[in-house]
Amino acid sequence: MTSKSLDTLCTWIRTESPTHDVAGVNLMMDLVTAQMQDAPVAVERVRGEDGLGDALVLRAGPQSDEPAILVMSHLDTVHPVGTIERDLPLRIDGDRIYGPGVYDMKGGAFFALEAFKEVARQGSAARPMVFLVTPDEEIGSPMTRPIIEDLGRRSAYALVTEPARDGGKIVTSRKGVGRFDVHVEGRPAHAGSRHQDGRNAIYEAARQILAIEAMTDYQRGVTTTVGMISGGTAVNTIPQHCHFPVDLRVVTAADGEALTAAIRGLRAHNPDMRVTVTGDMNRPPYECSEGTSRLFDHAKALASEIGFDLVSSPRAGGGSDGNFTAAIGIPTLDGLGIDGDGAHTLQEYGLVSSIAPRQQLMRRLLETLR
Known part of the structure; x- marks a missing residue:
């Protein structure tokens, strides 16, 4: 990970964005929009409703009616404003970067957006690409669930950048x-x-x-x-x-x-x-379908080429937006985000060393899922 990218991620972490802080969430959406300005990416901003922040739908890749690759990230967190000043200051300690939301899930969202932008610039996407950035996942996605399901029905695959589990494991099923x-x-x-x-x-x-x-x-x-x-x-x-x-x-x-x-x-x-x-x-439950199993095998082979072993975790107890796409029959791979620990706690951290290989994996998935 370059020092410039790490500095940008630190800016994201400093921008506190608990779900019901519309100003903080919308500032995060502003940062994403600015991140895409120098790439061939169409940005649609969906106005927030019922006291929630905005959502973003980013589109890039081939201009066709072929089912897309859908990537999903949320930028709301559970930590109240002031956490970074009082209880969980931003700091880097060896390979660990601490801060509210870095593991769940700003780290994963950041590098996935970088991979999305890189593939858009190179024109190397295997299919049309859609990246949905949401403001309300931590409260069950009441505003964005219809958007997720609509985009999911028009997609061939769904990739979710929730944090990796237990030392980097990927998620293929959730309760x-x-x-x-x-x-x-x-x-x-x-x-x-x-x-x-x-x-x-x-x-x-x-x-x-x-x-x-x-x-x-x-x-x-x-x-x-x-x-x-x-x-x-x-x-x-x-x-x-x-x-x-x-x-x-x-x-x-x-x-x-x-x-x-x-x-x-x-x-x-x-x-x-x-x-x-x-x-x-x-x-709804996110069960590991045959399509999801094949998608995992493909990702595992790509990870091996990159130089790391991709392992599927046992069924995750927490839900994510991947539950919605899996429930409507879309092969869904989750836990593609940053490795680390401490989600929803005051010991939350991500591993800096996990970012580059996982960004490369996301890039290769966008380039090879046909």
Whole structure:
């Protein structure tokens, strides 16, 4: 990686862009647009909606109706503004570059865009190329999912620059993700003088949480998690309301349907209380199809030519935009981004030495996927 490229990546990291900071996300989109100015790349900017930043659709390569190679990166992060000043300063320590979003996934987005630009300049693309840069992946891509699926249906392959796993492994399958919100409504009362008149929403929520957590089945790859809860108004008041979200992870679409029905079917134990559930599967499971398996074999052969061994990781628990393309039958390769560790933590880092070979792999994929 050249010193100029490393300096540019550092600028990206300094530009904090949590999902709901529209100004920060849009500044990242400005940086990408500027990066493409000296290349034969058509840039379409999609205005953000519902308090989200803009998206970019970049097009290059042969001008034909042939299905494209779709590359996808997101530039939103989970780290709030100020993280780089307080908790995770940008620094380079040996081969490690630390900073908010460097691993998930500004490092991978940056080098993939460089490879895209290089292939566009050389006119060496095997097919039309489309690069989608999104602002909302970290919250489930509510704005860009229709764009992803539309572009996916017109593509032959999808390449996703989420970070590599466990020492550089690639991703060929992911669990599906469901998100639900549960509201329990009881009856308020004075905890001292009218205790018997109250119906404790937190007590009922606790019973519901036990039922939800009991749905976890490790053998089937099903996990259910209640990680937050809120309710009540005062220590001496029987709480009328309690709210909590539910995170669901599944391996198969059938389990997604079954667990969705079970969670939505929750009912109060006490007839004087009410349980309301909203939500659905947020990302469908990304299963390793025959086409994805062939795509991985092709990438592995290219990596061997470059000089490194490409290994597929076990099924990833986290979702990505690759779930959407895989679910509609597009051969999808994920985890093509930077190697490193610490995604979503204050120890996040990427390995500088992983950038050049992975950029070369992305370039060769764009040149050879026919």
